Structures are given as C-alpha cells and as structure tokens.
Amino acid sequence: MSYKKNIPEEVHPWHLPPKEAIALQNKLSSQLRDEPLSLDSVSHIAGVDVSVKNDVSQAAVVVLTFPEMEVVEVRRAKRPTDYPYVPGLLTFREGPVLLEAFQQLEIIPDVYLFDGMGRIHPRKMGIGAHMGLWLQAPTIGVGKSHLTGSYDEPGPEKGDMSPLTYKGEQLGVVLRTRTNVKPVYVSAGHRMDLPSAIALVLACTPKYRLPTPIRAAHNAAGEY
DNA sequence: GCGACAG
DNA sequence: ATCTTGTCGC
Numbered sequence: 001m002s003y004k005k006n007i008p009e010e011v012h013p014w015h016l017p018p019k020e021a022i023a024l025q026n027k028l029s030s031q032l033r034d035e036p037l038s039l040d041s042v043s044h045i046a047g048v049d050v051s052v053k054n055d056v057s058q059a060a061v062v063v064l065t066f067p068e069m070e071v072v073e074v075r076r077a078k079r080p081t082d083y084p085y086v087p088g089l090l091t092f093r094e095g096p097v098l099l100e101a102f103q104q105l106e107i108i109p110d111v112y113l114f115d116g117m118g119r120i121h122p123r124k125m126g127i128g129a130h131m132g133l134w135l136q137a138p139t140i141g142v143g144k145s146h147l148t149g150s151y152d153e154p155g156p157e158k159g160d161m162s163p164l165t166y167k168g169e170q171l172g173v174v175l176r177t178r179t180n181v182k183p184v185y186v187s188a189g190h191r192m193d194l195p196s197a198i199a200l201v202l203a204c205t206p207k208y209r210l211p212t213p214i215r216a217a218h219n220a221a222g223e224y
Numbered sequence: 225g226c227g228a229c230a231g
Numbered sequence: 232a233t234c235t236t237g238t239c240g241c
Contacts, residue, residue: 050231051232052232052233053232053233085230087228087229087230087231088229088230090230090231094231115230115231116231117231121230127231141230143230144231145229145230145231146228146229146230147228147229147230147231148228148229180241185230
C-alpha cells in the first residue's frame with residue numbers, strides 16, 4: 001500500500017488567481033489544529049525543501065531517525081514551475097511538486113519540518129501549515145527571513161527567543177538556534193502547538209543554524 | 225498613498 | 232530562490 005492513499009485525492013485546486021488563492025487560505029486556516037507533540041513519541045522526522053532553477057522546481061523530502069538524526073529515506077520530484085512567486089502565496093508555487101515527493105514515502109514520519117513559514121503568515125497559512133492539511137500530519141515551519149508580524153530582537157545566546165505577533169496575536173517565535181548567528185522564524189503548522197514546535201526545532205539543531213532535517217532536504221533538492 | 229514582502 | 236570568491240570574525 002502506497003503512502004498516496006494517506007493523502008486526500010484533492011483538498012482543493014492549485015491553479016488559482018491570487019484573489020481566489022487568498023480567499024482559500026482564509027477558509028482553510030480555520031481547519032488548523034493545535035496539538036502537543038512530546039519528543040518521546042517521535043521516532044522519525046522529515047525535512048522538506050524545494051529548489052527552483054530555470055523554471056524547474058525540484059522537491060526533496062528526507063526522513064531521519066530521531067533523535068539520532070540518521071537519514072533513512074530520500075524522495076524527490078521534479079516538474080515545471082508553473083506559478084509565480086508571490087509573497088504570501090508560496091504554497092501555490094511549491095505545493096504541487098511537494099505532493100509528488102510525499103506520495104513516494106514509505107516511511108511515515110511523525111512530524112515534518114518545512115523550509116518556510118508555518119502560521120507566521122497574514123492568514124496563518126504559510127507553506128508548513130498549508131501542506132499539513134494535505135498530509136493530515138503534524139508540521140512545523142522554520143523560516144530563514146522575515147515575512148510578517150513584529151518582534152523584538154532576541155538575545156544573542158543559543159536558545160534565546162522572542163514572540164512574534166501579528167494583529168495582536170502571537171503566531172510564533174524568532175529563535176536563536178546558534179549563539180551570535182541570525183535567528184530563525186519558528187511556528188507551528190497543522191496538528192502542532194508552539195511549545196512543541198520550539199522543542200522539536202531545538203532538538204534537531206545540534207550544530208548549525210538550521211535543523212538537520214531541513215539541511216538534508218536542502219542538499220537533496222539542490223543536487224537532484 | 226507608501227513601504228514590506230517566506231522561497 | 233538564484234547569480235557567485237574571497238574574506239572578516241568568533
């Protein structure tokens with residue numbers, strides 16, 4: 001039995017004009033669920049990333065054991081990039097190719113780490129949150145730069161963090177994963193709560209700025 | 225109206 | 232995201 005059966009045939013269409021895509025995000029955001037995820041219940045974690053070059057999108061999903069962080073499965077997909085990059089609508093550009101990679105998985109991870117935002121988004125639907133609805137699984141977003149919301153610069157030490165708020169609501173945190181290194185933007189996706197997301201990210205980031213699973217996915221997507 | 229704007 | 236070598240600093 002393939003993992004494809006665990007992904008709904010269709011949650012919604014992808015080729016939507018910006019205005020309709022935004023309306024869809026507003027509708028889908030109400031489906032996001034908060035759920036705690038203890039580190040003890042995690043045995044496999046996946047890193048997700050997409051690289052784009054010459055109008056060709058290359059997706060990579062890498063599954064690693066937790067907490068050992070050993071790669072046990074690598075799946076990739078490639079297809080023409082048919083949607084433009086529009087801030088706030090990244091999922092409509094990278095979602096389709098990611099699904100092709102997800103459908104190949106034989107090892108089902110307990111949680112997915114995305115290179116991009118989770119709920120730190122104008123409509124709480126960053127790529128991590130959005131894809132979580134298709135996967136119907138726990139997801140976390142780890143962004144490398146600012147998209148929206150306000151926050152104070154976190155302390156300089158590894159582990160220091162400050163809340164990121166948007167319209168009076170905290171959507172995530174700006175977390176320093178390495179001392180004196182630019183912080184990352186962490187937020188829960190689907191079936192995940194912020195405390196659990198932060199704990200998972202820190203547990204997966206032993207040496208570098210980005211979590212090991214995301215680094216692995218980035219490498220796999222770039223060399224495909 | 226102006227500036228900001230994941231990857 | 233991508234184009235790209237060496238270089239400053241912990």
